[in-house]
Amino acid sequence: MKTVIERFLAEATADEYPKAGSSSRHGSPFGSVVTTVVVLVTLALLGVVAVVAALAARSSVEERQGTRADLIGRVTAQYDTVAALQEEVAVLGSTVDGLRLDLIEAAAGAGSAEEVEQLAEVTGVTALSGPGVVVTIDDAPDAEPGSLDRVLDRDVQAIVNELWRMGAVGVAVNEQRLTQASAIRGAGEAILVNYQPLNRPYVVRALGIRSSGTEDGLAELLDSLAQDYGLVSDVEVGDVTLPAGEFRDPRFAQSTGGSP
Amino acid sequence: MIAIIGLLVGVAVGILWNPVVPLWLEPYLPIAIVAALDAVFGGFRALMEKRFDDRIFAVSFLSNVVIASVLVFLGDQLGVGAQMSTGVVVVLAMRIFANAAAIRRILFRA
Numbered sequence: 372m373k374t375v376i377e378r379f380l381a382e383a384t385a386d387e388y389p390k391a392g393s394s395s396r397h398g399s400p401f402g403s404v405v406t407t408v409v410v411l412v413t414l415a416l417l418g419v420v421a422v423v424a425a426l427a428a429r430s431s432v433e434e435r436q437g438t439r440a441d442l443i444g445r446v447t448a449q450y451d452t453v454a455a456l457q458e459e460v461a462v463l464g465s466t467v468d469g470l471r472l473d474l475i476e477a478a479a480g481a482g483s484a485e486e487v488e489q490l491a492e493v494t495g496v497t498a499l500s501g502p503g504v505v506v507t508i509d510d511a512p513d514a515e516p517g518s519l520d521r522v523l524d525r526d527v528q529a530i531v532n533e534l535w536r537m538g539a540v541g542v543a544v545n546e547q548r549l550t551q552a553s554a555i556r557g558a559g560e561a562i563l564v565n566y567q568p569l570n571r572p573y574v575v576r577a578l579g580i581r582s583s584g585t586e587d588g589l590a591e592l593l594d595s596l597a598q599d600y601g602l603v604s605d606v607e608v609g610d611v612t613l614p615a616g617e618f619r620d621p622r623f624a625q626s627t628g629g630s631p
Numbered sequence: 632m633i634a635i636i637g638l639l640v641g642v643a644v645g646i647l648w649n650p651v652v653p654l655w656l657e658p659y660l661p662i663a664i665v666a667a668l669d670a671v672f673g674g675f676r677a678l679m680e681k682r683f684d685d686r687i688f689a690v691s692f693l694s695n696v697v698i699a700s701v702l703v704f705l706g707d708q709l710g711v712g713a714q715m716s717t718g719v720v721v722v723l724a725m726r727i728f729a730n731a732a733a734i735r736r737i738l739f740r741a
Binding site for chain 2: 406407418
């Protein structure tokens, strides 16, 4: 009694040639020119199709790689464009700021202009430069993706908070100026500041601090990060330049008036 | 011998000619090749067993290729193209192995 699978296999692998000894058109195999030609043509057909298929498969791979390289090039070009435009924005922004201050001074007197200037510095909407410290922090040299030995958003937060506590007037992380509406948060593997992903190493610039933080909590914090997670950090005192931040109007949730 | 010559001629023609395959045909080429290989192994086995027939060989070659391609095409149209390709390849590979085993038994008596 054959099982279903055995019967299926026997049927599927049955061959199409007559059993040996039964009637055959040719007395001996390869006995005629026709046989030779048929075999030759059939096998040549197989060769052509095989080569064509192989070439087609390979060319599609090459095509994909070409497309990929092309896309990477376009992305890089767009990055350059964005960087150039951002520089232009910064230049125009400082021009606008100057003009606005002139206008305020003309309309409301020098006192108002100074007040506006101070407020702008505090809120982080103007570029600033002056003495300060630069804290550089990077992942542990052998950190694996997803491990705690990488710099996390809360490490950057702790450093920034320490710098504020030490009396920083303005802080920027990797060219992202912190304003009142800035958040430092993690999104997957990346740290976002002002919704922009940052690349390591993380450079925190703080203006208005003159000490390197040895007697402050900063040194303690960096030491503990180095000991616990192997994070590599460096503190430099010197002149820093902070880019202007973007002022975002706070948005408030509004009731639609309907019942919940 | 003639088979090998034919194969080499075909490969040479394919390389020299290097035709552009229409995109819609591309998915069926691998299936067609497996189907053709089945016919070739079947023919070779029949040759070993001294019951080769050129007419059956040619017909089985062409019908194998056409049926396999049409099945996969139908599968594609019905949204089960990948499964259909798998099924066709499994059955054909099974036949190829069975034929190869028969050839091996005749050639090496093992």
